[in-house]
Amino acid sequence: xxxxxxxxxxxxxxxxxxxxxxxxxxxxxxxxxxxxxxxxxxxxxxxxxxxxxxxxxxxxxxxxxxxxxxxxxxxxxxxxxxxxxxxxxxxxxxxxxxxxxxxxxxxxxxxxxxxxxxxxxxxxxxxxxxxxxxxxxxxxxxxxxxxxxxxxxxxxxxxxxxxxxxxxxxxxxxxxxxxxxxxxxxxxxxxxxxxxxxxxxxxxxxxxxxxxxxxxxxxxxxxxxxxxxxxxxxxxxxxxxxxxxxxxxxxxxxxxxxxxx
Amino acid sequence: xxxxxxxxxxxxxxxxxxxxxxxxxxxxxxxxxxxxxxxxxxxxxxxxxxxxxxxxxxxxxxxxxxxxxxxxxxxxxxxxxxxxxxxxxxxxxxxxxxxxxxxxxxxxxxxxxxxxxxxxxxxxxxxxxxxxxxxxxxxxxxxxxxxxxxxxxxxxxxxxxxxxxxxxxxxxxxxxxxxxxxxxxxxxxxxxxxxxxxxxxxxxxxxxxxxxxxxxxxxxxxxxxxxxxxxxxxxxxxxxxxxxxxxxxxxxxxxxxxxxxxxxxxxxxxxxxxxxxxxxxxxxxxxxxxxxxxxxxxxxxxxxxxxxxxxxxxxxxxxxxxxxxxxxxxxxxxxxxxxxxxxxxxxxxxxxxxxxxxxxxxxxxxxxxxxxxxxxxxxxxxxxxxxxxxxxxxx
Numbered sequence: 277x278x279x280x281x282x283x284x285x286x287x288x289x290x291x292x293x294x295x296x297x298x299x300x301x302x303x304x305x306x307x308x309x310x311x312x313x314x315x316x317x318x319x320x321x322x323x324x325x326x327x328x329x330x331x332x333x334x335x336x337x338x339x340x341x342x343x344x345x346x347x348x349x350x351x352x353x354x355x356x357x358x359x360x361x362x363x364x365x366x367x368x369x370x371x372x373x374x375x376x377x378x379x380x381x382x383x384x385x386x387x388x389x390x391x392x393x394x395x396x397x398x399x400x401x402x403x404x405x406x407x408x409x410x411x412x413x414x415x416x417x418x419x420x421x422x423x424x425x426x427x428x429x430x431x432x433x434x435x436x437x438x439x440x441x442x443x444x445x446x447x448x449x450x451x452x453x454x455x456x457x458x459x460x461x462x463x464x465x466x467x468x469x470x471x472x473x474x475x476x477x478x479x480x481x482x483x484x485x486x487x488x489x490x491x492x493x494x495x496x497x498x499x500x501x502x503x504x505x506x507x508x509x510x511x512x513x514x515x516x517x518x519x520x521x522x523x524x525x526x527x528x529x530x531x532x533x534x535x536x537x
Numbered sequence: 538x539x540x541x542x543x544x545x546x547x548x549x550x551x552x553x554x555x556x557x558x559x560x561x562x563x564x565x566x567x568x569x570x571x572x573x574x575x576x577x578x579x580x581x582x583x584x585x586x587x588x589x590x591x592x593x594x595x596x597x598x599x600x601x602x603x604x605x606x607x608x609x610x611x612x613x614x615x616x617x618x619x620x621x622x623x624x625x626x627x628x629x630x631x632x633x634x635x636x637x638x639x640x641x642x643x644x645x646x647x648x649x650x651x652x653x654x655x656x657x658x659x660x661x662x663x664x665x666x667x668x669x670x671x672x673x674x675x676x677x678x679x680x681x682x683x684x685x686x687x688x689x690x691x692x693x694x695x696x697x698x699x700x701x702x703x704x705x706x707x708x709x710x711x712x713x714x715x716x717x718x719x720x721x722x723x724x725x726x727x728x729x730x731x732x733x734x735x736x737x738x739x740x741x742x743x744x745x746x747x748x749x750x751x752x753x754x755x756x757x758x759x760x761x762x763x764x765x766x767x768x769x770x771x772x773x774x775x776x777x778x779x780x781x782x783x784x785x786x787x788x789x790x791x792x793x794x795x796x797x798x799x800x801x802x803x804x805x806x807x808x809x810x811x812x813x814x815x816x817x818x819x820x821x822x823x824x825x826x827x828x829x830x831x832x833x834x835x836x837x838x839x840x841x842x843x844x845x846x847x848x849x850x851x852x853x854x855x856x857x858x859x860x861x862x863x864x865x866x867x868x869x870x871x872x873x874x875x876x877x878x879x880x881x882x883x884x885x886x887x888x889x890x891x892x893x894x895x896x897x898x899x900x901x902x903x904x905x906x907x908x909x910x911x912x913x914x915x916x917x918x919x920x921x922x923x924x925x926x927x928x929x930x931x932x
Contacts, residue, residue: 326829327703327815329710330553336697348827373551374813378828400551400814425555427717432557450555451715458715 279366280394280419280442283317284477284498288535290315291479292528293370293503295322295338297347299514301355306517307510307524312365314525315532319363320397320501323352323371330399332454334504338511349375349384357391366394368421368442373401381409385416395419395442403439410439421445424470426460437473443499444474448482454504455483467496487534494535502531542731545854547847550730551814552710559717564732566637571739576632583628584743587661592616592744594751594908599878606898607762607905610755611881612748612776614912621839621884621913622744622772623654627723629740631658634721641665641720645709647674647702648838649681650913651725656690658723666690669709671700678838681917699832702842706816726769727846730817734846741775748908749779756906762897763788765910766889767860768804768840770849772912777858787859790849791893793835794862804833805862806845807853820847836865836921837885839913867892869925872915884913885921 283289292311296304308319324339324347331339349371356367369388376384376398388396396418401409403422410420419442424433427450436444446467449458460466463480470478480493481501490500506524513520542548550560570576584590593613601609614622627644634642642664646652652668659666668685672694675682685692693712698704713722727734727741745763752760763780765773767790780786795803803809806821813822815830823831823843833843852858863871868885871892876882883891890909898907915922 326698327707329707329816330714332711333697340698343829374815374822374824374830375828377813378824378826399553400817402550402552402554402557405549405551423554425553427558428554429558429561432554447555449715450717452711455715 280318281476283366284443288494289317289477289479289499290528290532290535291318291320291481291499291501292316292506293320293322293501294510295324295335295342295507296352296355297324297342297345298338298507298510299341300345301347301351303514303517303520305355305359307520308359308363310521310524311528312363314528316528317365318368318499319365320368320370320503321352321356323349323369323375325372325375328372330452332452332504334454334507334511338507349379353387353391356393360392367392368395368397369393370397370399373398381412385412385418389416389418393418395421397421397423397445399423403435414441423447426450426466430473433470433473437475440474440476443477443479444470445501446470446478446480446497448480448484448493451482453482456485459483463493464496487530490531491534500535544848544851547820547850548731548734548818550817551819552730552817553714555714555717556730559713560730560732562637566633567732567736570633570636576636580629580632584625587628588617588624590743591747591751594748594755596755597879600875603878604895604898606903607901607907608903609894609898610752610760610906610908611911612744612908614744614772614910615881615883615887615914619650619654619657620917621650621654622741622775623651623725624657625743625775626725626737626740626771627651627654627658630721630723630736631662631664634664635662637721639719639721641667641716642723643667643669643709643712643720644723644725645669645702645705646725647705647841648917649674649678649685650839650917652692653681653684653688655723656685656688659690660688667693667712669693669695669705669712671695671702671705673700674702674705674838701832703830710816726771727774727848728769728816728818728844734818734848737771738774738778738848741771742778744772744775744910745777745779748776752906752908758906759783759786760906760908761785761787762901762905762907764791764890764894764907766791766840766886766912767807767845767849768793768842768886769844770846772910774846774848776908776910781857788857789893789897790858790860791889792860792862793837793840793889794864795834795836797864798862802834803862804835804840804842806833806843807849807860808862815844818847820850821845837868837889839884839886840889861893863889863892869922871895872922873926881911882915883911884915885918887912888915
């Protein structure tokens with residue numbers, strides 16, 4: 277745990293998101309291994325939720341498939357525990373607040389730490405509502421990763437700088453995951469404004485659909501998050517693990533090369 | 538409220554960071570407008586000239602005789618344009634959108650009542666309007682879809698999740714996140730992140746304010762019992778809120794028990810739910826053991842929501858308001874009975890409140906004053922009730 281900061285010391289960081297349990301947990305397991313092999317530095321495991329407000333159609337559908345397959349928060353934690361010895365890349369859980377609240381905040385923090393989870397992102401739990409939860413995570417050595425958007429006001433940037441752990445997730449646009457239009461125009465100005473108040477690494481996500489766009493933003497941030505583009509491959513090839521691996525690996529490698537050069 | 542936007546331990550702002558500037562802007566504008574004389578005057582004019590307010594408080598003589606207990610009054614929100622109390626909020630929020638300089642409005646709708654009210658307000662003020670509606674609901678409520686389109690609104694079909702109200706709400710929130718700079722979201726009930734539960738309540742409290750005045754005129758005193766149905770809870774909060782500080786006034790909120798609480802097919806969130814977070818606030822919710830939201834069910838589409846306003850959760854915990862539930866069948870009986878006894882066809886939603894009074898009133902003293910919020914009219918429900926009426930379910 278507490279490895280997130282260190283990962284960024286090695287250079288530009290590639291972060292990939294996959295919905296856990298889509299189409300089943302075994303496939304997610306082999307996918308995580310393939311992602312790491314292909315060069316991913318941090319792996320976000322999405323915990324499926326019935327009402328994912330910040331997600332576009334691709335990740336919504338992945339969540340539905342995962343729920344249909346019986347995926348629960350406990351099973352995702354089991355998967356992480358099971359991956360612990362085999363994956364070096366830090367694992368981050370990304371999920372909505374209600375399933376965590378239902379599981380119990382304290383119990384979740386303990387179990388996440390024990391399963392080797394390095395960080396947690398809860399898109400619908402801003403720092404002001406999540407004060408208790410984020411300090412509970414902190415006590416267990418799990419990073420509470422906060423999100424920022426292009427329209428976040430200075431007062432909230434300052435608070436995020438003070439409270440954020442691991443890295444700060446900068447959303448690239450006003451919108452939802454997988455949205456390809458509306459990429460924030462003054463990206464440089466946006467990131468510079470964030471840096472004024474946030475000293476931990478910055479990762480940029482939402483709408484980064486391929487190497488070209490990843491390369492364009494990599495120069496100004498410390499990490500790039502790719503989600504929907506990978507989940508789309510799972511949607512297409514998820515029924516066949518070998519086929520999935522054959523398609524995901526070259527894509528991920530191209531992303532990694534794009535941000536490294 | 539213990540801290541801003543909270544009712545006891547309920548409420549809050551559980552939303553993606555993108556929405557904070559809009560919620561803060563709205564909160565500030567709303568605080569200012571609540572004490573802005575010109576704004577209040579404009580709204581009052583509109584409610585009087587456009588909606589015909591105040592709505593009557595009508596003494597239901599034959600219903601009173603039939604039940605043989607308390608004196609029963611009906612607050613006639615069914616006489617509003619668009620057929621329900623929803624227009625009170627839609628007009629108020631449209632005025633706010635204008636003050637904020639927003640050119641577009643969006644809304645979610647289940648049965649279409651809030652959608653039609655919003656489309657009406659949008660037409661009245663020349664605002665561009667998009668209403669999100671589950672594909673399944675669009676099929677069930679085709680007439681309301683036509684009404685919204687006639688009013689110049691674009692109805693956006695929602696294909697995600699269960700394709701009903703909660704998914705329409707998710708989609709409206711997603712759309713708002715992406716268009717937050719020029720768009721105002723008119724939420725239809727006392728749910729959502731702060732300031733919505735407070736703002737919608739304040740636009741609906743005119744129901745209770747008028748009732749208080751009208752009851753003084755009719756009987757020279759406060760009512761003894763208020764009864765209203767609870768889905769998200771806007772008509773009930775509207776009636777209850779002005780009486781919260783009057784300890785002699787008893788209040789009952791009636792949820793939809795659908796096919797029976799024990800069948801799992803119901804919408805009785807306060808009766809059978811547990812605390813969680815949905816659509817931006819902490820409140821009671823219908824959810825499974827894993828914290829996934831469960832679809833609500835009721836014959837009445839307006840009560841068919843797996844959440845409930847945070848202020849109601851607080852009133853339940855403090856005991857200030859009693860919450861009960863009524864089944865589809867009981868609501869249908871009440872629907873039929875009020876039609877025959879008073880010549881008033883109530884909405885299926887409001888029929889839940891009537892059904893509760895059918896149970897409670899006979900045991901009350903004859904001088905007890907009861908007000909039922911007749912939140913909407915039942916014309917829209919004729920298709921849903923036809924099979925039951927043919928079956929001979931009526932009282």
